[in-house]
Amino acid sequence: MDTEKPLTYEDLQAVAEHIRTKTSYRPTIGIICGSGLGGLADSVKKADILEYSTIPHFPESTVPGHDGKLVIGELEGKPVVCMKGRFHSYEGYPMWKVTAPVRVMALLGVKTLIVTNAAGGINSTFNKGDFMIIKDHINMVGMAGKHPLVGPNMDKFGPRFNSMERAYDAELGKLVRTVGKDIGLSDTIKEGVYCMVSGPSYETTAELKLLQCIGADAVGMSTAPEVVVARHAGLRVLGISLITNMTSINAQPDDNVVTNHEEVLETGKQRAEDCQRLVKETVKRMT
């Protein structure tokens, strides 16, 4: 378990400064790649690539299928910084550490954050392989006290009590829908509420029923803390979940649904190309 002291504003500035010395790009768009979706980072052109292990205070991703690189370059002609591999609290990292890269992105000049993730489908109208535009989230872990903004507030980023109303930008969500239609993906584009749970265990059927009752359409183990910190810093947020598996909630007793990491990664692999097309075209049209 990590017992380090949280980074100060000055520490975060020093990390941003370190990154600035390694690249001449000044990214305005940040991208976080979810499980199996790291391929998106590979479409960043003329990139400067920094291994997390070379960046001061950056943790290392410990999950199979998650890389650990910051990729800074151009996507569709726009300067981006892309996290190939993110950090999860289930790896033992405190929330301030999970979310520190988002603050570093803000200090680098990022104004829009695009988060992608792998999620289990709860909404019975979803199919494995669908993309879900996140319209809102339930931060179960944060509501239970493991929240990235607990502790002294960093006023330079945002207020003590920040609003999480309309956290996910509706205009960007609309743009993804339009792009999806234009590139032939409209049948697989859904929208809904993402619920973050701690993991690393997948949910019991009873837990899934609870999540369904409280309005979750999909469940995963990331994203909400990063979005909280992004909104605290005033960033515009777009969230896209890839439904990598349909959870057991809609299964018949003899369907024998067993969620597993291999299936999550496999679906990521199968849908990686479409995910890249969707995000790239969205970035291209973003204003």
Ligand code: HPA
């Ligand atoms: N549950 C939690 N997290 C996930 C799942 C799931 O079914 N699929 C991908 N990430």
